[in-house]
Amino acid sequence: MPKFGITLPKMDDVFKSHPKPDVTKDLMAKYRLRAIDILQNIMPAKIIDIENLINQEKDSSSPFYTGQVFEAAYSAPKLIQPALIVDENENKGSGESSLTDKPIMPADITTCSTTGEEKPQDVRIGQHWFEVVKVNKNQMKCNEIVFKELEELHMLAQDLKVWLEMEIPVVEDGNSFGADVQAHLISQLTEAYKKSNTMQNGVRAHHGDRLKLATDWAKYPNFEDYAAAIANSDRFDHFLIRSFLRSILQLYAGLLTKFEKNWTKVINPKGTHETGGMY
Structure with missing residues (x-):
C-alpha cells in the first residue's frame, strides 16, 4: 500500500475519467x-x-x-454375472481366442474344478464385486x-x-x-x-x-x-x-x-x- 501521509486519493472523478466509459x-x-x-x-x-x-x-x-x-x-x-465370451471368427487360425467388448469375468475370481483345471466361465463362491446391474x-x-x-x-x-x-x-x-x-x-x-x-x-x-x-x-x-x-x-x-x-x-x-x-x-x-x- 502506498503511503500518502495526510493526503488521500480523491474519489470524486472516478466515473468522469475512467478509461473505458462505454x-x-x-x-x-x-x-x-x-x-x-x-x-x-x-x-x-x-x-x-x-x-x-x-x-x-x-x-x-x-x-x-x-x-x-x-x-x-x-x-x-x-443382478447378472458377466461371462467370458470367445469370438471364434476373429483371429481365426492364429490359435488365439479373443474377447468381445462385453463385460469380462476377471481371472482372479475363477474357480477350479475337482480335477484342478481352471474354468474361467465358473463363478467364485462368496462375496465379490463383478456383477452387473444394467x-x-x-x-x-x-x-x-x-x-x-x-x-x-x-x-x-x-x-x-x-x-x-x-x-x-x-x-x-x-x-x-x-x-x-x-x-x-x-x-x-x-x-x-x-x-x-x-x-x-x-x-x-x-x-x-x-x-x-x-x-x-x-x-x-x-x-x-x-x-x-x-x-x-x-x-x-x-x-x-x-x-x-x-x-x-x-x-x-x-x-x-x-x-x-x-x-x-x-x-x-x-x-x-x-x-x-x-x-
Whole structure:
C-alpha cells in the first residue's frame, strides 16, 4: 500500500475519467437485445416445448409415458454375472481366442474344478464385486432431456438478471415503487435458477441411488429386497422427473407473466417518459 501521509486519493472523478466509459453501455445494449429475445421468443417457445413433453405422458412411445414404470426396466431389475465370451471368427487360425467388448469375468475370481483345471466361465463362491446391474436406459433418456431443460432455464434466468440489474435507477428517497418491482423480479430470477440447481441435483441423484443399492446387492446377493428397492427407486425417479417438468413450466409461466404484467414499472421505474430505449 502506498503511503500518502495526510493526503488521500480523491474519489470524486472516478466515473468522469475512467478509461473505458462505454463498457457498461455496450453491455446494456447487448443484454437489452438478449432480454427482448428471451421475453418475446425464447420463453414462450419453452412453455410450448415443456407442455409438449408433459403431454407425452399419454404417448406409449415416449420415455415420459406413465406406463413405463410397469415395464421390465422399472419393475424387474436383475443382478447378472458377466461371462467370458470367445469370438471364434476373429483371429481365426492364429490359435488365439479373443474377447468381445462385453463385460469380462476377471481371472482372479475363477474357480477350479475337482480335477484342478481352471474354468474361467465358473463363478467364485462368496462375496465379490463383478456383477452387473444394467442401467435404466429409459430413465437416462428422461434425465438427459430434463437436465438440458434445467441448464437452459438457469442460463436464461441469469441473462435476464444481468440485464435487469443494470436497469435499476438511481437510489433515492420517494417514488421507488418501480425499483421495488425490479428488485422483486430480480429475486424471482434468483429463485428460479436456484430451483433449477436443486432439480439438477435431484436428476443426478438417480445414478448415485442406484449405485449404492447395486453395490450392496452385489455384496449381499441373497437379499431379494435389493431388486425391489432399485425398482421402487427408478419408479420414484420417473415420477420425480415428470414433476420437474411441471416445475419448469411453472417457473417459465410465472416469470413471463410477472414481467408482462409489471412491464411499465420494469422499463420505467420512476414513472418518467424516458424508458431508456427498451423498444
